Amino acid sequence: MIVIFVTFEGIDGSGLSTQAALLNDYFIKNGMQCVLTKEPTNNIIGGIIRAGLRDEWKTSNLTIQNLFAADRSHHLATEIEPALKKRQHVICDRYILSTIAFGALDVPIDYLKQINSLFRKPDITFIIDVHPAVSLERMKKARYHVEMFETEQRLTQIRQNYLALKNFFPTTFIIDGNNTIEQVQKDIIKAIRTK
Numbered sequence: 001m002i003v004i005f006v007t008f009e010g011i012d013g014s015g016l017s018t019q020a021a022l023l024n025d026y027f028i029k030n031g032m033q034c035v036l037t038k039e040p041t042n043n044i045i046g047g048i049i050r051a052g053l054r055d056e057w058k059t060s061n062l063t064i065q066n067l068f069a070a071d072r073s074h075h076l077a078t079e080i081e082p083a084l085k086k087r088q089h090v091i092c093d094r095y096i097l098s099t100i101a102f103g104a105l106d107v108p109i110d111y112l113k114q115i116n117s118l119f120r121k122p123d124i125t126f127i128i129d130v131h132p133a134v135s136l137e138r139m140k141k142a143r144y145h146v147e148m149f150e151t152e153q154r155l156t157q158i159r160q161n162y163l164a165l166k167n168f169f170p171t172t173f174i175i176d177g178n179n180t181i182e183q184v185q186k187d188i189i190k191a192i193r194t195k
Contacts, residue, residue, distance in 0.1 A: 003087050005080065005120065006192075007095040009162060010128035011155045013135030014177045015184060019128060020093040022185045023192070027089050035083040037075070038093035045071040061106035068099050069115045076120060095122060097168060101161035105154060125169050126188055128177035132156045 006023065008016040020036060027034040040046035049067050051057055072095070083090050096116045103112045132155035166172055173191045175184055 003084060003089055004123040005084060005090045007092045007122040007125045009097040009125060011135050011159050013139040014128040014130040016093050016128055018181060019184055019188060020091050023188060024091050026189060033088040035088050035090045037079055039095060040071050041075050045074060065103045065107050065112060072119055097165050100165060101158050104161050105157060121169055125172040127162050127174045129174050130177035132159060134178060
C-alpha cells in the first residue's frame with residue numbers, strides 16, 4: 001500500500017475520533033507506521049479555537065475560520081508533511097471539509113474554499129454520516145459542555161453541507177455512521193483496501 005493521508009469528517013457525535021483511532025490501530029497491527037492527529041490541534045492556535053468554540057472568549061465567526069486556516073497551515077508544516085516524508089500514514093480527525101461544512105453557516109463558502117486552496121488534499125476522505133438527533137444523543141452521553149454548533153437545526157445544515165461536498169476531493173466515501181462501530185470500521189477498511 002502506498003503511504004496515504006486519510007481524513008475523517010462529519011458532524012459532532014458521528015464517531016470520527018473512534019474510527020480514526022481504530023484505523024490507526026489497524027495500520028499498526030498490519031506493520032505500518034502511522035500518525036494519528038486532529039484539528040483543531042493541541043498547539044497554541046488550536047487552544048484559542050477550542051476556547052472560542054466553547055464561548056470562553058468572544059470574536060467573529062470570520063476570525064474563527066481564519067484561525068482554523070492558520071492552525072491547519074502550522075499543522076501541515078510541523079506534523080503532517082514531515083510524517084508523510086518519513087513514509088508514515090497520516091490519519092487526521094477533521095480537516096478542510098469541516099472548515100467548509102461548519103464555517104459556511106456564517107462565512108461565505110467561496111472565501112472558505114479560497115483560504116484552504118493551497119493546502120494538501122487528502123488521499124482518502126471519509127464523511128461519517130449520522131442523523132443530527134443521533135449525534136446529539138451521543139454527545140449528551142459523552143460530555144458535559146456544549147459547543148456553538150451543537151443544536152439540531154445547525155447540525156442538520158452542517159450535515160447537508162457535508163453531503164454537498166462529497167465530490168470536493170476525488171476519493172471521498174460517505175459511510176453510514178448510524179451502524180455499529182464494528183460495521184463502520186469494516187466499511188472503512190474495505191474502502192482503504194481499494195486504494
